[in-house]
Amino acid sequence: MHIAEGFLPPVWAAVWTVFAIPFVAYGTYRVAKYVRRSPERMAMLALAGAFMFVLSALKLPSVTGSTSHPTGTGIAIVLFGPGVTAVLSTIVLVYQALLLAHGGITTLGANVASMGIIGPIVGYLGYRVARQQSGVVTGTFVATVLADWTTYLVTSAQLGAAFPAGEGIGGMIGATGNFAAIFAVTQLPIGIVEGVIAAAMIKQLLVVKPAVKSKLGVTT
Template sequence: MHITEGYLPPIHAAAWAAASAPFVVHGARAVVRQVRENPESRLLLGAAGAFTFVLSAIKLPSASGSSSHPTGTGLGAVLFRPPVMAFLCTIVLLFQALLLAHGGITTLGANVFSMGVVGPWVGYATWRLLKGANTGVAMFFAAALADLSTYCMTSLQLALAYPDATSGFAGAAAKFLSVFALTQIPLAVVEGLLSVLVFRLLTDIAKPELVRLGVLGRPARPAGQDRDRSEATEVTR
């Protein structure tokens, strides 16, 4: 997922930076609005960013000879919506490029697009599709597919930059997907399970905040309770 410094041709690096920029600007405005309207959510917002930073900084060797990382973006996308994650991922990837030599400055736009745009939107769409049935299952697939889609997007970015000499973009895409996406499946499953555990912990200790953010619905009042309240109002009139 971290395309290394200088690996993309300059025109590709510039194009991905331009494609990512509107999402990052929109995300920065979303963060400012979130903090202004719900200042109490700053701690959870920081935790979502830290979760993404720590997970995506873990570098594990893969069977293909490359390396793989979790992304940690699915959980944040569910909590704060994808635009916020575009901005948070930009900060995360910038610090990782400067401090950990993961990714790079010239490839920042491409890495932001795959991890901060595509991954969160796929994860959030999955959450919206499945949360009505079971929030645990929805959280698992949201995190796992956000992770996996990030690597699929990275594979396509590399295929665009380095098409195969004989089979072109399609051949290169198949090659890069086999190297990155297939080997990422076990990590995506692990990230999904970890995200479910963290989400359940947040549900236990910060449920009012999750309700305020719209992640969880407000518990329905029993019908008898509403009737008793209505009768009490009539008596006091």
């Protein structure tokens, strides 16, 4: 759900940039802490980032000025939590904006806020609940689906606030609903498919990488 370069009014681009900065700063601290304590985790960070880059680059036309696609954040959420996910998302979004013309630099704050911050936070909360009830693999599916769907809802709200359908809050809410309805056609099934892929990947990692079991607290 990358919002295209120059599509947001400057004031909204600035608002979302200011919103994103402290989360990315905290995530940077978390990444540095991970690397200092366990340099071998760089490989897992690279894996999570690559997964995110590839999946979120698979774009389908959707709302004017945006696209529908997987977010790829599920693996990072499960392995490292939402703070690190914010940093990986920012790196991925910068590269995609510069190399693929997917998203943009002026809209980077908005895209990071939706895909790298709010979506992963909701996904992580869902993961914690689902994991307690049904285990890591099911938790990964829930985290991924919730992060994906939340990302598209936040993007809808960002577009609705920037381009309201009428005066006041009602116009913003109406526009948000219109954007969300269009996104839903592609994003609802995309989120489910992405959840299946992420869950399968975590399941395989638990088999071939004992260190992942320790990281996730899996005892069996």
